[in-house]
Amino acid sequence: MNLTISKQQPYEGCSVIEVEGEIDIYSSNQLKTTILEEIESGAKRVAVVLSNVDYMDSTGLGLLIGAYKSLREKRGSLVVVSPSPRIVRIFEVTGMNKIFDIFPSVDDAFASEESV
Amino acid sequence: MNKEADSNSSTVDIVSLSIPCKAQYVSIARLAMLGVASRLPFSFDEVEDLRLAVGEACTQAVEQASSKSSDKNISITCRLAESSLETIVSCEGLPMPIQSTSSDSEMSVGMGDYAGENLGMLLMEILVDQVEFKENQKGYEIRLTKRPALNAAPT
Numbered sequence: 001m002n003l004t005i006s007k008q009q010p011y012e013g014c015s016v017i018e019v020e021g022e023i024d025i026y027s028s029n030q031l032k033t034t035i036l037e038e039i040e041s042g043a044k045r046v047a048v049v050l051s052n053v054d055y056m057d058s059t060g061l062g063l064l065i066g067a068y069k070s071l072r073e074k075r076g077s078l079v080v081v082s083p084s085p086r087i088v089r090i091f092e093v094t095g096m097n098k099i100f101d102i103f104p105s106v107d108d109a110f111a112s113e114e115s116v
Numbered sequence: 117m118n119k120e121a122d123s124n125s126s127t128v129d130i131v132s133l134s135i136p137c138k139a140q141y142v143s144i145a146r147l148a149m150l151g152v153a154s155r156l157p158f159s160f161d162e163v164e165d166l167r168l169a170v171g172e173a174c175t176q177a178v179e180q181a182s183s184k185s186s187d188k189n190i191s192i193t194c195r196l197a198e199s200s201l202e203t204i205v206s207c208e209g210l211p212m213p214i215q216s217t218s219s220d221s222e223m224s225v226g227m228g229d230y231a232g233e234n235l236g237m238l239l240m241e242i243l244v245d246q247v248e249f250k251e252n253q254k255g256y257e258i259r260l261t262k263r264p265a266l267n268a269a270p271t
Contacts (some may be wrong), residue, residue: 018174025175026139041237055146057171093242094235 006032010013012056015043016081016106023060028076035078037041039067047063047109051082056090068100079109123250129136129196131153135174137181137188137207140219142174146193149203152194156201157264166185166201166262172236173205199263206257 004020013096015038019031038046048064050056063067068078083091091097133148135141149170153163170192177190188209195202240247246261 019261022143024171025142025178034190038186055168057168057175058239061235089161090239094238 018049022055028059177207250259
Protein backbone atom coordinates (compact mmCIF):
# COMPACT_ATOMS: atom_id res chain seq x y z
CA MET A 1 0.00 0.00 0.00
CA ASN A 2 1.48 3.32 -1.05
CA LEU A 3 1.43 6.53 0.89
CA THR A 4 -0.07 9.69 -0.49
CA ILE A 5 2.32 12.52 0.26
CA SER A 6 1.87 16.19 -0.48
CA LYS A 7 4.25 18.99 0.39
CA GLN A 8 4.27 22.75 0.46
CA GLN A 9 6.59 25.50 1.58
CA PRO A 10 4.51 28.17 3.35
CA TYR A 11 7.60 30.16 4.30
CA GLU A 12 11.19 30.20 3.15
CA GLY A 13 13.10 27.35 4.76
CA CYS A 14 9.89 25.76 6.06
CA SER A 15 8.32 22.62 4.66
CA VAL A 16 4.97 21.02 5.43
CA ILE A 17 4.71 17.36 4.49
CA GLU A 18 1.24 15.86 4.68
CA VAL A 19 1.00 12.09 4.74
CA GLU A 20 -1.98 9.83 4.14
CA GLY A 21 -2.05 6.05 4.53
CA GLU A 22 -0.11 3.48 6.52
CA ILE A 23 3.57 4.01 7.28
CA ASP A 24 5.29 0.64 7.44
CA ILE A 25 8.36 -1.18 6.14
CA TYR A 26 6.93 -1.16 2.61
CA SER A 27 5.87 2.48 2.38
CA SER A 28 8.29 4.28 4.70
CA ASN A 29 10.94 4.72 2.03
CA GLN A 30 8.57 7.03 0.17
CA LEU A 31 8.33 9.34 3.17
CA LYS A 32 12.05 9.12 3.89
CA THR A 33 12.84 10.17 0.31
CA THR A 34 10.44 13.12 0.52
CA ILE A 35 11.86 14.37 3.82
CA LEU A 36 15.43 13.97 2.53
CA GLU A 37 14.57 15.96 -0.60
CA GLU A 38 13.14 18.76 1.52
CA ILE A 39 16.21 18.85 3.76
CA GLU A 40 18.55 18.80 0.77
CA SER A 41 16.61 21.64 -0.86
CA GLY A 42 17.25 23.79 2.19
CA ALA A 43 14.30 23.25 4.51
CA LYS A 44 15.35 23.82 8.09
CA ARG A 45 11.93 23.52 9.66
CA VAL A 46 9.88 20.52 8.67
CA ALA A 47 6.34 19.79 9.86
CA VAL A 48 5.04 16.29 9.21
CA VAL A 49 1.24 16.18 9.25
CA LEU A 50 -0.03 12.79 10.39
CA SER A 51 -3.77 13.45 10.74
CA ASN A 52 -4.57 10.97 7.94
CA VAL A 53 -2.12 8.30 9.03
CA ASP A 54 -3.90 5.48 10.82
CA TYR A 55 -0.95 3.12 11.21
CA MET A 56 2.74 3.69 11.84
CA ASP A 57 5.30 1.10 12.87
CA SER A 58 8.93 1.21 14.01
CA THR A 59 10.22 1.99 10.53
CA GLY A 60 8.08 5.15 10.52
CA LEU A 61 9.25 6.11 13.99
CA GLY A 62 12.83 5.38 13.00
CA LEU A 63 12.76 7.55 9.93
CA LEU A 64 11.24 10.46 11.90
CA ILE A 65 14.04 10.11 14.46
CA GLY A 66 16.61 10.07 11.67
CA ALA A 67 15.12 13.18 10.09
CA TYR A 68 14.93 14.88 13.48
CA LYS A 69 18.62 14.23 14.05
CA SER A 70 19.61 15.37 10.55
CA LEU A 71 17.72 18.63 10.99
CA ARG A 72 19.01 19.22 14.48
CA GLU A 73 22.60 18.92 13.19
CA LYS A 74 21.72 21.73 10.76
CA ARG A 75 20.20 23.76 13.58
CA GLY A 76 16.77 23.01 12.21
CA SER A 77 13.76 21.20 13.61
CA LEU A 78 11.17 18.57 12.79
CA VAL A 79 7.74 18.66 14.39
CA VAL A 80 4.74 16.37 14.21
CA VAL A 81 1.32 17.85 13.48
CA SER A 82 -2.14 16.54 14.30
CA PRO A 83 -1.47 12.82 14.82
CA SER A 84 -4.50 10.60 15.39
CA PRO A 85 -5.00 9.20 18.91
CA ARG A 86 -3.62 5.87 17.76
CA ILE A 87 -0.37 7.47 16.54
CA VAL A 88 -0.15 9.59 19.71
CA ARG A 89 -0.33 6.35 21.69
CA ILE A 90 2.63 4.93 19.73
CA PHE A 91 4.63 8.08 20.46
CA GLU A 92 3.70 7.82 24.12
CA VAL A 93 4.45 4.14 24.69
CA THR A 94 7.88 4.50 23.08
CA GLY A 95 8.64 7.78 24.86
CA MET A 96 8.97 9.59 21.53
CA ASN A 97 6.46 12.21 22.68
CA LYS A 98 9.30 13.54 24.84
CA ILE A 99 11.54 13.94 21.79
CA PHE A 100 9.15 15.35 19.22
CA ASP A 101 7.14 18.51 19.58
CA ILE A 102 3.56 17.64 18.67
CA PHE A 103 1.18 20.40 17.55
CA PRO A 104 -2.54 20.40 16.79
CA SER A 105 -2.10 22.40 13.57
CA VAL A 106 0.52 23.61 11.13
CA ASP A 107 -0.16 27.21 12.18
CA ASP A 108 0.55 26.31 15.78
CA ALA A 109 3.75 24.54 14.75
CA PHE A 110 5.16 27.54 12.91
CA ALA A 111 3.87 30.04 15.45
CA SER A 112 5.93 28.12 17.99
CA GLU A 113 9.00 28.28 15.72
CA GLU A 114 8.65 32.05 15.36
CA SER A 115 8.49 32.52 19.10
CA VAL A 116 11.76 30.58 19.66
CA MET B 117 -8.55 -23.59 11.03
CA ASN B 118 -7.56 -26.47 13.34
CA LYS B 119 -8.50 -27.28 16.89
CA GLU B 120 -6.54 -28.84 19.72
CA ALA B 121 -6.95 -29.21 23.46
CA ASP B 122 -4.72 -27.24 25.81
CA SER B 123 -3.41 -28.49 29.13
CA ASN B 124 -6.68 -27.50 30.84
CA SER B 125 -8.68 -29.53 28.29
CA SER B 126 -10.36 -26.43 26.87
CA THR B 127 -10.37 -26.09 23.13
CA VAL B 128 -7.74 -24.05 21.34
CA ASP B 129 -8.52 -22.90 17.83
CA ILE B 130 -5.57 -22.51 15.50
CA VAL B 131 -5.37 -20.14 12.55
CA SER B 132 -2.34 -20.36 10.30
CA LEU B 133 -1.11 -18.01 7.60
CA SER B 134 1.98 -18.02 5.46
CA ILE B 135 3.20 -14.95 3.60
CA PRO B 136 6.26 -14.31 1.44
CA CYS B 137 9.05 -12.72 3.46
CA LYS B 138 8.69 -9.42 1.58
CA ALA B 139 7.74 -5.95 2.76
CA GLN B 140 4.62 -5.70 0.61
CA TYR B 141 2.98 -8.70 2.33
CA VAL B 142 3.33 -7.56 5.94
CA SER B 143 0.06 -5.62 5.65
CA ILE B 144 -1.74 -8.90 4.89
CA ALA B 145 -0.59 -10.32 8.21
CA ARG B 146 -1.82 -7.19 9.98
CA LEU B 147 -5.18 -7.43 8.24
CA ALA B 148 -5.57 -11.08 9.20
CA MET B 149 -4.82 -10.22 12.83
CA LEU B 150 -7.82 -7.88 12.86
CA GLY B 151 -10.11 -10.79 12.09
CA VAL B 152 -8.41 -13.24 14.42
CA ALA B 153 -8.25 -10.86 17.38
CA SER B 154 -11.94 -10.02 16.99
CA ARG B 155 -12.75 -13.58 18.12
CA LEU B 156 -11.70 -12.62 21.67
CA PRO B 157 -13.10 -9.77 23.79
CA PHE B 158 -10.23 -7.38 23.07
CA SER B 159 -10.83 -3.64 23.11
CA PHE B 160 -10.16 -1.60 19.98
CA ASP B 161 -6.80 -0.44 21.38
CA GLU B 162 -5.82 -3.99 22.30
CA VAL B 163 -6.58 -5.23 18.79
CA GLU B 164 -4.52 -2.38 17.34
CA ASP B 165 -1.68 -3.15 19.75
CA LEU B 166 -1.70 -6.77 18.67
CA ARG B 167 -1.83 -5.83 15.01
CA LEU B 168 1.20 -3.57 15.46
CA ALA B 169 3.13 -6.18 17.47
CA VAL B 170 2.57 -8.88 14.86
CA GLY B 171 3.46 -6.41 12.11
CA GLU B 172 6.71 -5.70 13.96
CA ALA B 173 7.51 -9.40 14.26
CA CYS B 174 7.02 -9.81 10.50
CA THR B 175 9.06 -6.67 9.85
CA GLN B 176 11.94 -8.17 11.82
CA ALA B 177 11.94 -11.16 9.47
CA VAL B 178 11.72 -9.01 6.34
CA GLU B 179 14.62 -6.86 7.53
CA GLN B 180 16.67 -9.95 8.34
CA ALA B 181 15.93 -11.39 4.92
CA SER B 182 16.53 -8.21 2.96
CA SER B 183 20.21 -8.92 2.41
CA LYS B 184 19.57 -12.53 1.47
CA SER B 185 17.43 -14.33 -1.07
CA SER B 186 13.77 -13.40 -0.74
CA ASP B 187 12.28 -16.82 -1.42
CA LYS B 188 11.54 -17.42 2.26
CA ASN B 189 8.13 -17.41 3.89
CA ILE B 190 6.93 -16.09 7.21
CA SER B 191 4.62 -18.42 9.13
CA ILE B 192 2.07 -16.88 11.44
CA THR B 193 0.22 -19.25 13.74
CA CYS B 194 -2.48 -17.95 16.06
CA ARG B 195 -3.63 -20.08 18.97
CA LEU B 196 -6.94 -18.80 20.29
CA ALA B 197 -7.70 -20.01 23.78
CA GLU B 198 -10.59 -18.90 25.94
CA SER B 199 -8.69 -16.08 27.58
CA SER B 200 -5.59 -15.46 25.48
CA LEU B 201 -4.29 -15.21 21.97
CA GLU B 202 -0.84 -16.58 21.29
CA THR B 203 0.70 -15.63 17.95
CA ILE B 204 3.85 -17.37 16.75
CA VAL B 205 5.75 -15.65 13.96
CA SER B 206 8.53 -17.75 12.52
CA CYS B 207 10.83 -17.70 9.55
CA GLU B 208 13.21 -20.48 8.63
CA GLY B 209 16.79 -19.88 7.61
CA LEU B 210 17.21 -16.47 9.19
CA PRO B 211 19.37 -15.49 12.16
CA MET B 212 17.78 -14.16 15.34
CA PRO B 213 17.16 -10.40 15.18
CA ILE B 214 19.09 -8.18 17.57
CA GLN B 215 17.11 -7.94 20.78
CA SER B 216 18.56 -4.74 22.26
CA THR B 217 15.87 -2.25 23.16
CA SER B 218 18.00 0.27 25.04
CA SER B 219 17.01 3.87 24.68
CA ASP B 220 20.60 4.76 23.75
CA SER B 221 20.41 2.68 20.60
CA GLU B 222 17.15 4.35 19.61
CA MET B 223 18.76 7.73 19.68
CA SER B 224 21.99 6.79 17.95
CA VAL B 225 20.47 6.65 14.51
CA GLY B 226 21.08 8.75 11.45
CA MET B 227 18.91 9.32 8.41
CA GLY B 228 20.48 6.31 6.73
CA ASP B 229 20.06 4.02 9.71
CA TYR B 230 16.59 3.80 11.18
CA ALA B 231 17.36 1.41 14.02
CA GLY B 232 13.83 0.21 13.34
CA GLU B 233 14.94 -3.18 14.55
CA ASN B 234 15.43 -2.00 18.11
CA LEU B 235 12.29 0.08 18.08
CA GLY B 236 10.39 -2.90 16.74
CA MET B 237 11.55 -5.07 19.62
CA LEU B 238 10.67 -2.32 22.06
CA LEU B 239 7.17 -2.00 20.62
CA MET B 240 6.53 -5.73 20.77
CA GLU B 241 7.58 -5.87 24.40
CA ILE B 242 5.36 -2.93 25.29
CA LEU B 243 2.27 -3.88 23.32
CA VAL B 244 1.67 -7.50 24.29
CA ASP B 245 1.67 -9.26 27.66
CA GLN B 246 4.47 -11.68 26.88
CA VAL B 247 7.16 -11.92 24.21
CA GLU B 248 9.45 -14.92 23.77
CA PHE B 249 12.26 -15.24 21.26
CA LYS B 250 13.38 -18.75 20.43
CA GLU B 251 16.19 -19.77 18.15
CA ASN B 252 16.37 -23.27 16.74
CA GLN B 253 18.26 -25.13 14.02
CA LYS B 254 15.82 -24.03 11.35
CA GLY B 255 15.68 -20.35 12.27
CA TYR B 256 13.81 -18.51 14.97
CA GLU B 257 10.35 -17.75 16.22
CA ILE B 258 8.77 -14.86 18.08
CA ARG B 259 5.91 -15.82 20.36
CA LEU B 260 3.52 -13.02 21.31
CA THR B 261 0.84 -13.60 23.93
CA LYS B 262 -1.93 -11.14 24.66
CA ARG B 263 -4.86 -11.46 26.99
CA PRO B 264 -7.95 -9.25 26.92
CA ALA B 265 -7.67 -6.74 29.77
CA LEU B 266 -10.86 -8.12 31.31
CA ASN B 267 -9.10 -11.47 31.72
CA ALA B 268 -5.64 -10.18 32.59
CA ALA B 269 -4.22 -11.42 35.86
CA PRO B 270 -4.10 -8.72 38.52
CA THR B 271 -0.63 -7.23 39.02
